[in-house]
Amino acid sequence: MSYAVEAENLTKYFGNLIAVDSVSFKVKKGEIFGLVGPNGAGKSTLIRMICTVLRPSAGKALVEGYDIIRQPQEVRKLIGVVQEKLILYAPLTPVENLEFFGKLYGLDSKVLKERIAELLEEVKLSAVKDKPVGTFSTGMRQRLNIARALLHDPKLVILDEPTNGLDPQSVRWVRDYIVNLKNRGLTVILTSHDMYEIDELADTVAIMDKGKILEIGKKEDLKRKYGATKIEDVFLELTGRDLRDEISGRLRRRGW
């Protein structure tokens, strides 16, 4: 079993709207899998299905061999997720936040205490461990949020736009930390709108638009295939053409 995730025809409807349209892909163990796509492409919906929070309308997926529909409890123990929205309680302190989630993961209280101390050290928040999270900067919150996702020692870490809205220092820290996770042998699924970030970190890249995966492959193979030097060029080649055509059309009409 060399795949961390195997998805087959995953589909999600919201009413009549199809958010994820029969998507199949595989994520190798130990790699950083970059998932990119314009806003509304269906990335977050896809991720939420893999995290067992949303139930697929059709299709199936395995996480480390466990079925996301039939064995959600097993899957949950193996995944750590950082979503766009922070999963933290502002009135609580970092320690209280981590204790809460750690207990829900069923960690023994002694083990949990050590784990929290270790993680807070890692994300450089030990000094503020007893202050309410509400007083933290965005960067600090995201670091704590990442620590929360790692509490139960997951095998697969999913990061949905983890550097969105962070200052350059925090962005750097998060990127380095992602590499660090890979070096520890964890599998990472990363989404981002920053193509530079994907270029820097990802091994495999999947490009999504309108609920479908348009292209998937090794980063270098994709660049070669499209004769591009950057993933950004591949991305722009494949997605969001309507928007660009409209803009260039308008510019042309205005005599540009």
Next chain:
Amino acid sequence: MKGPLYHLYVIMKKDLTEFYRVRARLVSMILLPILLMLLFGYMFPSNGTITHIPIAIVNQDQSTGAINVINSFIYTAESSGTFNVITYSSLSQAEQALLEGKVYAVVIFRQGFGQELSTGSATVQVIVDQMNPTLDQIVTAGIQQIFSQLNVQLSIAHGFPASSFGTILVNFQGLIPGALSSFEFLAPGFIAMSVVMGGLAGLAMAFSRERELGTMDGILMTPVSRFSIVMGKAMAQAIRGIISGIIIVILSILLFGVKIYGNVFLMAIILLLGILAFTGLGIIATSFVSDQESAQMIMLMLEMPMIFISGIFYPVLQLPWWLRDIAYMFPLVYTVTGFRSVMVMNAPLSAVWNDVLVLLIYSIVTFAIAIPLFQRMVTK
């Protein structure tokens, strides 16, 4: 040990800690009901036309004189449309009915009533409910009026002025010894109401806010059963409600001289069941929306009409029948009635058993619907 109940406890504790940290919420939760109590303590609800108020008659005297008076009393009481008269054979049965709210007054014709009447004046004992000042007044005035009419009839029959011979005197008595201020009757209603309202508001927050913030996903991604999530949050609201109830009761005692006549433990149980019944109802109602604002709107729509029809400000009896039926479909009326009976009238469990049972069934049924519904709605 790390089962669903442990997770329930963890979630409950987290919700309570979060609530405790935000002082503004804590203060407003207690302040609002106190303000309301101050306001309503000085207000009397308007007098509506109340008809067919059930009252009890206990006849302990089998003499012809007594039976004649009783028949006249029943005839007068019922023909005016004000009262429905129910005859009880024993005083204890009638008093029990009064405690349970089945009747609003008990008229007692004691042994020897007929004898006294033939020789002079005879006294009728009337025990009035006192649960609600408005109703109390209407019942008292109504009964008084009937006996005045009977006295006139008697005097005509005897050819004597009413005051000199064969007069029936009416002795009114409350169910609770000692004088009670009207506010004491309103207070239990307000206490129950504010606790329940706090519970509903907190609930909208507890679920919809977490969904909106995205933290609900975080909980859903842990291997915790949906039962633990729903019940943990519900229990947090229940405990919060009980604590706020205790604070409000203490403040009412200190500020307004409200007295507790009944069993505090029984009062707490009724409140707890009331909150749980509402919580289940609230989860069902808010399952269909994912944002906090809509959830609060729904809660408000549930709450507001219920507050006015559940016997807090004026008796349920004052409502038209169809509104009364609606009131009895929601748990607030049972919470208020039960809580008030225990607090002010020292009703034992047997007297409020009906309310307790309804609330218990209400809680179980709503949660049996709410838990799978929550599961469906969050993973939709």
